[in-house]
Amino acid sequence: MIALNSPLTPDLKKLQKYLEKINDNGWYTNFGPLHDELTEKLEDYLGVKNLLLVNNGTSALQVAAKTLGSESILSTPFSFVATVSAFEWQDNKVSFSDIDRRSYNLCPKSVEEAFYKGCNVDTVVATHVYGNPCDVDAFENIKSQRNVKVIYDAAHAFGIKVRGQSVLNYGDASTLSFHATKVFHTVEGGAIVFKEKENFEKAKELINFGIKPGRGIVETGINAKLNEYQAAVGLVNLEEIDNVIENRAHLFHTYCAGLKDFVEILKWHPEANANGAYMPIRLESQAQLKRVSEALTECNIQHRQYFSPSLDTVFHQNVNYGCSNSKFISDRMLCLPLHAYVTKQDISTIIETAKKGL
Secondary structure (H helix, E strand, O other), X not given: OEOOOOOOOOOHHHHHHHHHHHHHHOOOOOOOHHHHHHHHHHHHHHOOOOXXXXXXXXXXXXXXXXXXXXXXEEEOOOOOOHHHHHHHHOOOEEEEOOEOOOOOOEOHHHHHHHHHOOOOOOEEEXXXXXXXXXXXXHHXXXXXXXXXXXXXXXXXXXXXXXXXXXXXXXXXXXXXXXXOOOOOOOOOOEEEEEOOHHHHHHHHHHOEOOEEOOOEEOOOOOEXXXXXXXXXXXXXXXXXXXXXXXXXXXXXXXXXXXHOOOOEOOOOXXXXXXXXXXXXXXXXXXXXXXXXXXXXXXXXXXXXXOOOOOHHXXXXXXXXXXXXXXXXXXXXXXXXXXXXXXXXXHHHHHHHHHHHOO
């Protein structure tokens, strides 16, 4: 079997040293020394400030919204369900506008059209889909002209830069997922990168039950901290991440070269690098997708319709300002195997198998 995803395996010898350090310290959670070390190293590696580690990417979205005072949100319908359910869970009002037909990201023009149609929100949430950066310049303009906050779901965008600067530095906050299936992981975990230091400080209190050191409970919070064992995995994996991203990006480009004449490949941001987070292909029709899926299944090659269905059809009670592109794309999108352990031979096999269904 060729697996769709295979999590990065931490080096056990290196991990053992960190685990021994944890036991020697007797400090297992609550902003421990490994937590702080990972925070510092991630800020340095990613080129960001105000990075707050949390227990998962869903919490990251929720805490970001709580910190910024978001109540009503305009979001993308083409993303993992948590991009919407995280806010629905805490009773934020969520509405949808459409995606761009080629980048698959939330379309700034569609967002503007939603505002013209009477959309009244305080926050826009956009996903860097498959790690492909949104039109961050356009959203910066919307942010200033419409006086709204912008949160980026950057779960797929670890290590991505636009014009040499981390994509995480755009918007009011960017959230990361460090789930085991991601390019970089801590088994479970995540992070929020805030534009403003004061929001970072507030969020740090929120993820610790609303406790402010020296003052006690200052507001209603939650427990969303990353523990020392997870931080240990992150520190080990971070040592290998340059090679991991370089390899995954190379595999991604190998796929693109082999498939670009047969299927639609997403239009990547022209001023951004790639991290090989996913290998999506867009088929011409649902019938063609079915044929390709059957060919892959017959050869024991895992694949997935990612993302499907369009989230406006899941949360159908929410206000929808038009999501035809999202529905079209989600019915025809397929993700092929891409992870640190896929080989060039695997990719050749996958490409030739996929072609049989076209």
